Amino acid sequence: MSVFQESDLEFDFTVAASAVKHDATNTVFPGVDFIVDETTRWLWVEVKNWEGSSVPARRRGGQRRAFLAKIKSRPYFSDTLRGKFTGTLAYLALTSNHPTKEILYVALLESPRMDSALMLHATNRLNGLVKRDSIWHFHVSAVVLDLAEWQARFPDYPTRRL
Amino acid sequence: MAEFPHHETLRLVNFTTFADASFEFSPTINVLVGENGTGKTHVMKVLYAVQSLYSRRRITNLMEPLLGTFQCQSTDVLVRNRDKDVTSECAGSWEGEQWQFELAVTDAGGSFKMPLTFPSMSRPVYIPAIDMMGHTRRFLSTFDEYQIDFDQTHRDIVALLLSPERRQPKQNPETVELLSSLLGGNVEEEQERFYLRTTAGRQPMPLVAEGLRKIATLQQLIRNGFLEPGSVLFWDEPEVNVNPKLMDEIVDVLLRLARSGVQIFLATHSYVILKELDLQATAEDRVRYFALEPTDDGTAVHQTDDYATLEPNPISEQFDSLYDRQLVKSTGRRRR
Numbered sequence: 399m400s401v402f403q404e405s406d407l408e409f410d411f412t413v414a415a416s417a418v419k420h421d422a423t424n425t426v427f428p429g430v431d432f433i434v435d436e437t438t439r440w441l442w443v444e445v446k447n448w449e450g451s452s453v454p455a456r457r458r459g460g461q462r463r464a465f466l467a468k469i470k471s472r473p474y475f476s477d478t479l480r481g482k483f484t485g486t487l488a489y490l491a492l493t494s495n496h497p498t499k500e501i502l503y504v505a506l507l508e509s510p511r512m513d514s515a516l517m518l519h520a521t522n523r524l525n526g527l528v529k530r531d532s533i534w535h536f537h538v539s540a541v542v543l544d545l546a547e548w549q550a551r552f553p554d555y556p557t558r559r560l
Numbered sequence: 561m562a563e564f565p566h567h568e569t570l571r572l573v574n575f576t577t578f579a580d581a582s583f584e585f586s587p588t589i590n591v592l593v594g595e596n597g598t599g600k601t602h603v604m605k606v607l608y609a610v611q612s613l614y615s616r617r618r619i620t621n622l623m624e625p626l627l628g629t630f631q632c633q634s635t636d637v638l639v640r641n642r643d644k645d646v647t648s649e650c651a652g653s654w655e656g657e658q659w660q661f662e663l664a665v666t667d668a669g670g671s672f673k674m675p676l677t678f679p680s681m682s683r684p685v686y687i688p689a690i691d692m693m694g695h696t697r698r699f700l701s702t703f704d705e706y707q708i709d710f711d712q713t714h715r716d717i718v719a720l721l722l723s724p725e726r727r728q729p730k731q732n733p734e735t736v737e738l739l740s741s742l743l744g745g746n747v748e749e750e751q752e753r754f755y756l757r758t759t760a761g762r763q764p765m766p767l768v769a770e771g772l773r774k775i776a777t778l779q780q781l782i783r784n785g786f787l788e789p790g791s792v793l794f795w796d797e798p799e800v801n802v803n804p805k806l807m808d809e810i811v812d813v814l815l816r817l818a819r820s821g822v823q824i825f826l827a828t829h830s831y832v833i834l835k836e837l838d839l840q841a842t843a844e845d846r847v848r849y850f851a852l853e854p855t856d857d858g859t860a861v862h863q864t865d866d867y868a869t870l871e872p873n874p875i876s877e878q879f880d881s882l883y884d885r886q887l888v889k890s891t892g893r894r895r896r
Contacts, residue, residue, distance in 0.1 A: 502891060515831050515879035521886055541890045550895040551887060 403560065404431050405447040407545070410556045420486060427485030428478075430503070434555070439500035444482055447508040447545075475520070479505055480527040483540075503528055503540040506548055517542055561844060563587050564790035565655040565682070566823040567607055573649040574640040575663070576602045579858030585825075586848035586865075588818040591837065592827040594852030595874050598859045600827035603850075604686070604794040605629045606650055607825065608713065610659060611684040611792060613674075622661075623672045628712030635672055636665040640858065654681060682790050685720060685781055686713040689797040693773045693780070694766040696722060697753045713794075721777065722752060726785045735816045739779040742809055747776045747783075754780075771802040778813060789821030799830035811836035815845060831875045838867040 400417035401410045411417035415435040420442075434441040483503050490497060505524055512520070520542040528540045549557060566587045572578040577599035592600040609629040613622065626635055639648040642665045651660035661674035688711075692699070696718050702708060703715045740746055745758035747765075754765035756776060765773060781787050798810060811833060818824050828834065834849075841847045849870045851862040864870050888894055 504891075513876065513879065514883040515835070515876070518879060518883040518886055521883070521890070525890070539890050541887055543887070547887065547895075551891050551893040553896050 402432060404445040406560050407447060408558050408560055413554050424489040427489050428481045429486045429489055430482050439502055442486060442501055442503045443506060445506045475523050476527055479524055483528050497536060500537040505542045507542055508545050561819055562821055564821045568653040570652040574646045575648045575650055576638055576640060577859040581859060581861040583861060586846045587823055588845055589824045589847045591849045592852060593873060595854060598852035598854050600852055601796055604825050604827055608684050608686045608794050611681045614678045614681040615683045622674045631711035635663045639663050639665055655679060682792060684792045685786050686794040687717060687777060688713050689800050691770050691773045692717050693721060693754050693777050720786050721780050723784045725783050731788045732782050732820055735813055736779055736782050738813060739775055742775050743772060747780050774802055787817055787822050792823045794825045796827050798826060799828060799833055804832040807832045807836050811840055815840060834867060
């Protein structure tokens with residue numbers, strides 16, 4: 399069963415060719431949460447969910463603002479999200495598991511007040527970052543989604559809140 | 561926040577694109593959003609024409625401000641469905657007082673009725689979409705002498721810009737400073753031509769980037785004392801030729817003016833302006849958004865004080881479409 403938990407979300411990748419919780423095995427570099435093998439490509443999924451916190455609901459206003467400030471900052475994309483992508487690549491290369499097929503890097507951002515204009519901008523920025531300085535010989539691209547968009551685009555990988 | 565006399569309501573019946581539409585305005589910032597041709601500029605121009613009329617000391621010609629502002633020879637072209645023998649009615653309120661006028665199509669080319677007595681209004685300021693600061697020299701004499709394709713708002717803004725500067729701006733000196741820092745200098749006028757004075761020297765305004773000329777216009781209007789508490793500013797598409805990076809400061813300036821008591825009307829197609837207002841304004845700023853929706857029965861108007869609930873929002877809809885197409889391209893999957 400390829401059913402994994404991240405934050406307060408459960409992902410069911412049973413129909414995929416295979417799926418692993420990557421950050422459970424890669425303890426050397428920053429890494430994405432899941433690697434899902436779709437036969438013709440890999441989905442690398444990173445989940446950032448401000449609601450999946452142990453902070454009580456009444457104190458989430460401050461946490462929400464802090465999270466918004468964090469994801470709006472330039473280093474969050476160039477360091478954190480890109481770092482998880484390159485860290486995953488490095489780990490796979492070191493363990494002789496070189497990527498040989500297309501990679502779609504999915505950053506799943508659960509954030510309030512991110513409308514489609516901001517999500518499009520975030521997608522453009524992350525896409526540029528993962529393609530920058532590209533030395534690999536296969537296609538890479540990135541998208542930024544929220545949970546509703548994930549469920550609409552990938553209904554074959556059901557999710558639910560725990 | 562102190563409140564000054566301001567436009568409170570407007571109702572347009574059979575006027576241009578409107579079959580019957582009502583507006584309740586905020587005393588601070590009012591933002592008009594809608595597709596091309598829905599009448600955003602018409603709303604601002606009808607308010608501007610009425611305010612221009614009632615800000616005069618002596619009212620001599622009732623029809624002149626309307627014809628001049630809409631740049632038409634006869635008011636009957638402003639009547640919606642004029643082939644159906646209808647009458648157009650425009651009514652509004654200012655400081656609790658009602659104003660109203662009617663337009664009727666006649667063989668003589670339109671008739672006009674409007675009350676002659678009304679409480680005095682402040683002099684309005686209308687910044688058109690096209691820049692005028694780079695075109696001031698001999699503009700007033702040319703406009704007054706010849707029939708040229710500019711309307712009364714273009715003439716009026718040039719006249720305001722060329723007015724003598726106050727010795728000391730009574731209000732908003734910090735805002736003038738902020739605009740100076742954006743410009744990298746100050747505006748100077750000599751023989752009806754404007755210049756931008758910076759540490760590098762003096763540059764004629766036509767050579768200054770048009771986006772910066774918009775900021776210079778705002779600075780000059782404040783320095784000349786036309787954007788003080790109780791003033792009303794109409795600004796048509798502030799985003800034209802302005803780099804989006806400047807929008808956070810421009811919205812900051814607009815909020816400062818509104819907080820000082822200037823009522824502001826904006827017509828915009830800019831996501832950046834809308835989002836900056838959404839992010840920078842607080843509930844106390846009382847920003848109000850109007851969505852103008854084209855329907856088979858004229859333009860429908862929806863208003864809200866929360867940008868997130870503005871419907872329909874064609875700017876947001878376009879980003880929805882772009883984002884959707886980007887996701888289809890990247891993931892290979894459509895929404896299910």
